[in-house]
Amino acid sequence: MRWMALVLVACAACSRPPDPRGVARDEVLLQVSATGRTDTRPDEARFTAGVQTIAATAGAASTANNAAMTRVTRAVETLGVKPDDVQTRSITLSRIDYGPERGRYRANNLVEVRVRDLDRAGEAIAAATEAGANVLSGPNLGISDPEAASRSAYAAAYRAARARAEAYAGAAGLRVSRVLAIRDGGGGTVPPPYYGRESMDAMATQVSAPPVRPGMTASEVRVHADFALAPR
Numbered sequence: 001m002r003w004m005a006l007v008l009v010a011c012a013a014c015s016r017p018p019d020p021r022g023v024a025r026d027e028v029l030l031q032v033s034a035t036g037r038t039d040t041r042p043d044e045a046r047f048t049a050g051v052q053t054i055a056a057t058a059g060a061a062s063t064a065n066n067a068a069m070t071r072v073t074r075a076v077e078t079l080g081v082k083p084d085d086v087q088t089r090s091i092t093l094s095r096i097d098y099g100p101e102r103g104r105y106r107a108n109n110l111v112e113v114r115v116r117d118l119d120r121a122g123e124a125i126a127a128a129t130e131a132g133a134n135v136l137s138g139p140n141l142g143i144s145d146p147e148a149a150s151r152s153a154y155a156a157a158y159r160a161a162r163a164r165a166e167a168y169a170g171a172a173g174l175r176v177s178r179v180l181a182i183r184d185g186g187g188g189t190v191p192p193p194y195y196g197r198e199s200m201d202a203m204a205t206q207v208s209a210p211p212v213r214p215g216m217t218a219s220e221v222r223v224h225a226d227f228a229l230a231p232r
Contacts, residue, residue: 022180028229032164036157039216040149045121047138049128050110058105062093065107068132075131076113076124085114122209150219157223165227177230185222
């Protein structure tokens with residue numbers, strides 16, 4: 001009976017289930033998180049241009065606003081902006097119930113313009129202003145293919161995670177034996193500061209294209225990696 005008990009104990013040890021985390025009996029699990037960042041030059045600009053019109057009647061305000069907005073969209077399209085890159089964002093018509101314009105009507109129309117040739121972004125803003133736009137926000141500079149811009153950031157994030165794992169292993173007298181898992185922690189472009197919308201009335205005398213400097217846009221991603229550490 002004693003011999004059978006020893007056999008059963010030995011068999012139980014042999015059939016021990018594997019660690020669900022993926023490490024072997026002589027390994028240590030290390031979970032590391034790291035970030036990677038890369039800078040990419042923007043290749044497109046988006047800005048919102050709008051027209052605000054006030055008239056005695058709702059019909060007059062709407063008619064004048066429509067005519068002015070048509071001139072604005074045509075002006076940016078003459079610079080090579082395609083119709084698909086001009087999108088309506090907001091149309092409002094309301095009666096004014098306060099102030100010196102009380103009893104009159106205010107019409108607003110806002111469109112977002114996407115300029116794919118960044119060198120012409122300033123010209124497009126100036127053209128919209130000269131055509132009658134009196135509300136403007138932007139430009140917001142971006143990257144048309146953010147995934148491609150983030151690829152080097154992914155690589156940098158993993159290199160940072162691996163370097164951190166090597167440091168931990170060295171301090172513990174171990175070595176990195178295997179990579180068990182790599183998980184994407186997400187990320188994206190770091191947004192530039194936003195300064196809000198301002199009326200273009202104060203810029204009515206400006207007819208030259210404002211300078212639009214692309215600078216660099218940062219893409220930042222995070223990675224989570226599991227490493228198995230083993231004795232040296």
